[in-house]
Amino acid sequence: MRFVKPKNALEGLSKQPPALNxxxxxxxxxxxxxxxxxxxxEQENELYVCPYCRRHFRINARQRIDMISDAETxxxxxxxxxxxxxxxxxxxxxxxRSARLQSAERDCVVCGKCEIEGxxxxxxxxxxxxxxxxxxxxxxxxxxxxxxxxxxxxxxVVGYAVxxxxxxxxxxxxxxQMAKTSGAVKRHSDAGNLFxxxxxxxxxxxxxxxxxxxxxxxxxxxxxxxxxxGPRVIEQTIRKKLPAGFQRAEFMLEHGFIxxxxxxxxxxxxxxxxxxxxxxxxxxxxx
Amino acid sequence: MTAYETxxxxxxxxxxxxxxxxxxxxxDFMEMHGDRRFAxxxxxxxxxxxxxxxxxxxxxIEKGHSIKERTTRNFGSVHPEGYRKALRQMLLxxxxxxxxxxxVDTAGAYCGIGAEERGQGQAIAENLMEMMTLKTPVISxxxxxxxxxxxxALAVADEVWMLENSIYSVISPEGCASILxxxxxxxxxxxxxxxxxxxxxxxxxxxxxxxxxxxSLAENLRTELISAVGVLCDMEKDELVEKRYSRFRAIGxx
Numbered sequence: 380m381r382f383v384k385p386k387n388a389l390e391g392l393s394k395q396p397p398a399l400n401x402x403x404x405x406x407x408x409x410x411x412x413x414x415x416x417x418x419x420x421e422q423e424n425e426l427y428v429c430p431y432c433r434r435h436f437r438i439n440a441r442q443r444i445d446m447i448s449d450a451e452t453x454x455x456x457x458x459x460x461x462x463x464x465x466x467x468x469x470x471x472x473x474x475x476r477s478a479r480l481q482s483a484e485r486d487c488v489v490c491g492k493c494e495i496e497g498x499x500x501x502x503x504x505x506x507x508x509x510x511x512x513x514x515x516x517x518x519x520x521x522x523x524x525x526x527x528x529x530x531x532x533x534x535x536v537v538g539y540a541v542x543x544x545x546x547x548x549x550x551x552x553x554x555x556q557m558a559k560t561s562g563a564v565k566r567h568s569d570a571g572n573l574f575x576x577x578x579x580x581x582x583x584x585x586x587x588x589x590x591x592x593x594x595x596x597x598x599x600x601x602x603x604x605x606x607x608x609g610p611r612v613i614e615q616t617i618r619k620k621l622p623a624g625f626q627r628a629e630f631m632l633e634h635g636f637i638x639x640x641x642x643x644x645x646x647x648x649x650x651x652x653x654x655x656x657x658x659x660x661x662x663x664x665x666x
Numbered sequence: 667m668t669a670y671e672t673x674x675x676x677x678x679x680x681x682x683x684x685x686x687x688x689x690x691x692x693x694d695f696m697e698m699h700g701d702r703r704f705a706x707x708x709x710x711x712x713x714x715x716x717x718x719x720x721x722x723x724x725x726x727i728e729k730g731h732s733i734k735e736r737t738t739r740n741f742g743s744v745h746p747e748g749y750r751k752a753l754r755q756m757l758l759x760x761x762x763x764x765x766x767x768x769x770v771d772t773a774g775a776y777c778g779i780g781a782e783e784r785g786q787g788q789a790i791a792e793n794l795m796e797m798m799t800l801k802t803p804v805i806s807x808x809x810x811x812x813x814x815x816x817x818x819a820l821a822v823a824d825e826v827w828m829l830e831n832s833i834y835s836v837i838s839p840e841g842c843a844s845i846l847x848x849x850x851x852x853x854x855x856x857x858x859x860x861x862x863x864x865x866x867x868x869x870x871x872x873x874x875x876x877x878x879x880x881x882s883l884a885e886n887l888r889t890e891l892i893s894a895v896g897v898l899c900d901m902e903k904d905e906l907v908e909k910r911y912s913r914f915r916a917i918g919x920x
Contacts (some may be wrong), residue, residue, distance in 0.1 A: 460920050516918030534733050545836045547846065549862045551872050553815060554836040555917040557821050561794035562911045569799065587787030588815040593795050607787035608777030616777050626782060636785050
C-alpha cells in the first residue's frame with residue numbers, strides 16, 4: 380500500500396469560530412502516543428495506524444477480518460451465540476445491552492473460516508468494543524469450537540487477541556474457559572496443526588494466560604500492551620512506577636515471549652507466507 | 667456463614683497450610699526443588715511421597731505460618747518459575763506413572779516486574795495445556811484461597827475438591843468491587859455475587875466434592891484420596907484424558 384501523508388486537519392481551521400469545535404472534534408483524531416492529530420477520514424487508508432509514530436489504534440473484529448481475509452471468503456460460525464447471566468450477577472444484563480449497542484456484536488469474538496491469499500484457515504478475532512474483549516462462556520465456547528472444527532478439517536487457526544482478561548460477571552465459569560480453550564488448542568496442536576496468534580492492544584489476564592500464549596507462532600502489533608497482570612495492578616502491588624515500555628510488544632519480544640512484532644500493513648502477507656511454509660508443499664521454483 | 671465470612675476463614679492465620687496437610691496425608695515425603703530454568707520458587711512445594719501404599723507426586727502452594735515463613739513463601743503468590751517447577755514434577759509423574767495430587771492455596775499468581783519479565787501468563791498457559799493431556803490421574807484440592815489463573819494453573823484435574831471453608835474465584839472480592847463499583851469496601855457484596863464458596867461451586871458443577879474441616883481433616887483427605895485415585899488408576903490413560911477434556915468442555919457449553 381502506498382504511504383499517504385495525511386493532511387493535518389487543524390491546518391487552516393484555527394481561525395474558525397468556536398461553534399465549529401464539535402465538528403472539528405469529529406473530523407480529527409489525536410494519537411494517544413505522539414499526540415499528533417490526523418484527519419478522521421484518512422484513518423482508513425492508514426489501516427488505523429498513526430502515520431507519525433506507527434501507533435496501532437484499536438479496531439473492531441470485522442475491520443480486521445476485512446484486512447486479512449481474501450474478498451468474500453469469510454464464512455462466520457456461531458454468530459447466534461449470546462451471553463446469559465449465568466450467576467445472576469447484578470447489572471450484567473445492562474452491561475451486555477450497552478456492549479451490544481456499542482459493538483454491534485453479540486459477544487467479544489467473531490469466529491469462522493476464510494482464505495488468506497488462498498490458504499484456507501479457521502479464524503477467531505476478538506472485539507475490543509464488547510466489554511474490552513473480556514472472555515466469558517460465549518468467547519470460550521466459540522474459540523473452543525473454532526479449534527475443534529479446525530482439528531476435524533485439518534486446518535490451521537489464525538487468532539487475533541484483544542482482551543482485558545476474564546469476564547468477572549461470569550465468575551468461575553469465565554475462569555474455566557481458560558482451561559477449556561487450552562484443552563482445545565492442545566488437541567489441535569497434538570494432531571500437527573498450526574496455530575498463529577496475533578496479540579493486539581491490550582492482551583492481558585486470562586487470555587494471555589491461556590490461548591494467546593499457547594500458539595506455535597506468536598506475533599504482536601507494535602506497542603501493544605501484553606501481560607498477565609495489568610500495569611495499574613502491578614504498580615499498586617509493588618508501589619513503584621513501572622519503567623517506560625514495560626509490557627509492550629517490543630518488551631515481550633526482547634524477553635523472548637513473542638516471535639515477532641508485525642505492522643498491521645504487513646500482516647496479511649506475513650500470515651500468508653507463514654501459512655504457506657507450514658502447508659507441507661514445496662516451493663514451486665528454486666529461489 | 668456468609669460468603670464474606672468464608673473468604674475470611676479461607677484466609678485466616680492458623681489454617682492448615684499445604685505442608686501441614688502434606689505431612690498429615692502422605693508418608694515419606696521427599697521434597698524436590700527448582701524449575702531447571704531460573705530458580706526454586708519457595709511458594710510452591712513439590713516432591714514424591716506415598717499415599718497409603720501408592721507412590722504419588724505432590725504439588726502444593728505453601729503460604730507459611732510465621733511472618734518469616736510467609737515472607738520466604740511470598741505469601742503463597744507464585745512466580746512463573748513456581749508453575750514451571752510444578753509442571754516439571756507433573757511430567758515426571760506422567761513418565762513414572764504416578765498420580766498427582768495438588769494442594770492449592772493462593773491469593774493469585776504474583777504480579778510484579780520479574781513475574782511479567784519471565785512470562786507469568788505463558789507459564790500458566792503452558793500448565794493448562796499440558797495438564798489437560800497429562801496421562802496420569804490428577805486430583806486438585808483447594809485448601810484455602812483459589813485465586814484465579816494462579817490457582818487454575820494447578821487445578822486442571824480429573825477431580826477438583828474444596829475444603830469446606832475455602833474459596834475459588836476468578837478475582838478477589840476486593841478486586842471485583844473496586845473494578846465494578848469503584849469501591850473495595852463493597853467486597854462483601856462482591857463475595858456473594860461471585861459464587862466463590864465450596865457449596866456454590868459444587869452446585870455449579872465446577873467441583874466434585876466438598877471436604878468437611880474436622881479435627882481429622884488430613885486423615886479424611888487421605889482416605890478420600892486413596893479411594894478416588896484408585897478409581898482413576900483403573901481407567902485407561904486415553905479414557906482418563908478424554909474424560910478430563912469433557913469435564914472442562916462442559917463448563918459454560920452452549
